[in-house]
Amino acid sequence: MTRQLHLNAFLMNTGHHEASWRLPESDPYAHVDLAHYVRLARTAERGTFDSLFLADGPQLWSNLAQRPAGALEPLTALATATEHIGLIATASTSYNSPYNLARKFASLDIVSGGRAGWNIVTTAGAEAARNFGLDAEPAHAERYARADEFLDVARKLWDSWEDDAIVADKTAGVWGDDSKIHPPRHRGTYFRVEGALNVPRTPQGYPLLVQAGSSEDGKRFAARHAEAVFTAQQTIEDARAFYADLKARTAEAGRNPEHIKVLPGIVPVIGSTEAEARAAERELEDHIVHTHGVARLESLLQLEPGTLELDGPLPADLPSEDAVEGAKSRYTLVVQLARRERLTVRQLIGRLGGGRGHLTFAGTPEQVADAIETWFTQGAADGFNIMPPVLPSGLDAFVDHVVPILRERGLLRTAYGPRRTLRERYGLPRPANQYTVRENALV
Known part of the structure; x- marks a missing residue:
């Protein structure tokens, strides 16, 4: 197959620009309106995006005067309102327990038919720490050490059922095979987890593993574990350096570099002319x-x-x-x-104001498509995290005017095709069950 873009729609209440909620078109209550997210999900699915992404954190972001704050967790509902698009949720390894989180992602993967992804974060900030009884945030290196062990435990839990553990033999009266259940019995630095997950192994085996940290600790973690990486890069030179470095680190970690996809964020401000796009950008800045x-x-x-x-x-x-x-x-x-x-x-x-450090690009649909193609073909990206400055209009403009250009250039699928799971769309294998592999190695 010809290499094609991976596109993820990063949804943030009224849009990524901090002043988006002040525009006449915006609904200041959209952040708690499930219908708003369903509409966006279906728009992204019409644009044949690989996935949706929702950021999240265990604290109230910003102050209430600045922009809509607080958020729903609508992904399970979106799983039933969509058919193809992947569903990536953020969850912290610093302020969760492996058992509960593994169960939630397993449930989402089953309900969606294999479309779940986990954006793994270690959660910076003293505000979040104080919400969990700490006086200050744990040190950066310690947060990543905990994340390593957290993911190890989560994988053990997702593998605690073999794929064929359910027998469902009505005649014999045997529903499942206990010999194919593998309790982790994990004893580590940060966690002690005894029993098997209470959810069967899922369509994907594991959710797609996504990571967004670009520090040295973050890149080391990504090279060992991540299958997609969200990153903020301001120039194509910086993006190419990050891309090459991460692919090399992944190979050094003994993994196939093609099995990690690099998706920089882009905030596309789209106008029918460049002047119109610049005017829209100025209007947003004037509302900051x-x-x-x-x-x-x-x-x-x-x-x-x-x-x-x-x-x-x-x-x-x-x-x-x-x-x-x-x-x-x-x-x-x-x-x-x-x-x-x-x-x-x-x-x-x-x-x-538009993307908190992600690249903001104002231009016509053709200019936006040109920028995406340049980064994609010149070793800076495997795709993009699309971050509309205003929602829903920004996503509508991208799907209606940029997506057709990318399709004409052969850079983006025109339909979803037979690959149903999120892993399949990313060209990733379904992970083998670690317990089955171990048993086979002993035979």
């Missing part, structure tokens, strides 16, 4: 409340409130990435963007 942006930047950069001057540059004496225990890679990206383009704090807030 800069006091919120200053507070968010000071938090990211670990500065005391009141440090930043709106029309001045970032301070020269910012801490190095090594001193940051939160979102290390995003910290570095924001600082490098400000330094490289000599942005004032006001300008930097405008650049971050």
